[in-house]
Amino acid sequence: MTTVELRTSPHIRKAPSVADIMRNVVYALLPICMFAVYQFGISALALIIVVTGSCVATEHFFCWMADKPTAIGDYSAVITGLLLALTLPPGFPLWMGVIAGFIGIGLGKTLFGGIGYNVLNPALIGRAFVQAAFPATITTWTPAFAPGRFTEFIPSTLTLPFLKPPSTEEWSAQAVDGFTGATPLALQKFEGITTDTTSLFTGMITSGSIGETSAFLIIICGLYLVVRKMMEWRLPVAMLSGAFITGGILFMINPVKYPDPIFILFSGGLMLGAIFMASDMVASPVTPKGIWVYGLLMGFLTVIIRTFGGLPEGVMYAILLGNAASPLIEAATQPKIYGAKK
């Protein structure tokens, strides 16, 4: 016997590490990315690669600046990159994607102290920034399943840095007949046309951000994480229930004006947001009761913003607001301990 190690109990531990969990989230996101590429072609592929690259490079850069060992090995920057890319429209200029990634990691994560310390979801910080900076571009939608999507880029994708992207209207109209450039949510909100649930569920027809179109695929990928016990299933369930209940109440008040709650569940970024963004562990409460309150609150906010706000989509702001409220919720929902005195 050469060296004897002295450690404190417990002397055994369970296997998955932070990096294991993060790697599995990346695995869970890959099918969604692949479907996005299938649906929107090489523009989506380029966007995913560039945004993820930007996030990882930013993380590495700031670690290097701070003389810390690089943190890219824990895959959390990859997740931020993938999630951020999935919330962007297919023809989003790549240079803006780079900025979104840089802001997301730089402002949303590194500034707070890196993994574990971010108060808000970094991917959504990145998206919120580009939403404010490039409001027109981020709401310009191009059609899914355009012929030739695997051989040519959407015209706006390759815009040179700091230049205004060219209009894609003509290109879209040429690619798919009668394409209006509106997402199902916008159609519903501004024109009162409800897309049927089946196509929302499968993602085979609709347009929208590259990763949000197929609710079915997102649920399957989320289930993978739940089965591996790497995601808190209560959180997405709570958020979806919150949206469903709020939407249901509104629908009962006025079924003509407000969409039915099923439509609310499967449209826009709610599914992606609830399953992959709201469930971001760092920014959500840890207390069992708090998780329900937090999820329900975000679901409620989503529907309220969608219905009464100026924009058709409300998931991003709902989650960011939920993140901000998380410490408060946690403080108010401390668990009752064994043998607590009444």
Next chain:
Amino acid sequence: MIINNVKSKLSNQMQFFRRKTFSHGVHPPGHKDDTNIKSIRRMAFAPKMIVPLAQHFGAPAAPIVYAGQNVVRGEPIAKANGFMSVPHHAPATGTIDSIELMSTARGPKTESIILKVTPGASQNVLYGIPHNIDDLTQEEIINAIQDTGVIGLGGAGFPSHAKLTVPKEHKVDTVLVNGCECEPYLTNDHRIMLERIDELITGIRIVLKALGAEQAIIGIEDNKLDAVKAIQEKLPPQGPISIKVLKTKYPQGAEKMLIKSVLNREVPSGNYPSSVGVGVYNVGTLSQLGTLLPQRQGLIERVVTITGPGVKKPGNYMIALGTPLRFVMKQVGYTGSVRHLILGGPMMGTSVASLDVPITKTVSAVLVLTKEEEAEQVPEKIYPCIKCGACVKACPVHLNPTQLVLLASKRRYEDMQEKFHLNDCFECGCCSYVCPAGIPLVQYFRIAKAINREKNLS
């Protein structure tokens, strides 16, 4: 009539399906198969024994022998120093060598009696005056228990007679017999429940009488159904003693968890189990009481599980108290690249720094881990907390370890106690066990508690 009969039979059967348990906790792999089929074997005497005077919770015993004195196996060599103290007895026939400071597994050096064992000394105990325990009053039983030197052998080390002395305002109605043995690797209680059933039942009867309690329930985890069957066969059908099968889950054997699982009672924070009418005793403790009390002998040996991938001859050994660890390990032998010795189980045991420490009354196991085994257990890197909440879902006391560790890192130790119930943590280790970031949460809590204690003293 028939329906009632069927009902009672069904409920007996149902006991095996509806296994009781507490909420939260963890499921570490058992690793019990190496030793649970091997009967208890007696280990030879070491040439020199070290008997620390402080092996228990409370005041150290006072030595009553002098260097050079000859003692017989079983003879008292130190007497209890007050009520919260127990005597110690000579583990073997021999000569007292000296009384001096020696290292123990507890950390600081402790005053210990060193005994040179007479070569070829018999393992038989000649000391002791048998008496009939049925003739004794409650008080006499409690005094007799103190004289045996028995303390909580599960690891707590709380003097048994003190545990039986219940404050006047409390009335204990139920004795819980702890046969859970929820720590991985450990099988000494399991073997005791298979091999020492008569002594165990005698021990239970003694405790029932000392407390004036109506019933005793033996709680056994469902990974030891052979022990359940063996004990069931020896129990009279309508007696005060019964068995409850519990789910295999860590820390099922923790006193407060066991009370919750079996009786669905919660011990109020900061109180003893007697406040809810319960007394909890480990099977090892009771089997020793059942052996020693009728003979009026003292505790001089105990069953120790010696196991782990680094042990050549794993098993359960009856070891004389005071045997140096070095001697024990020579008897069982090492194998592989040994890296780590633990006294107790892997969840709550302590690392040993020196092989010169003796086996004491509270050592339930010696676990030897190898380098290969260790590599899997030690986190390659400690990450910042990602607030996954795994510890919150594991804590059997329903604390918020995430919050506690956050406060500990800011050195806000008083807030940890005042706002987040730090002192209710009994250091089971579930939070550290599940932490994906590899944060040693329990260690933070131990340090915080120690600092708070110091502050309160000064």
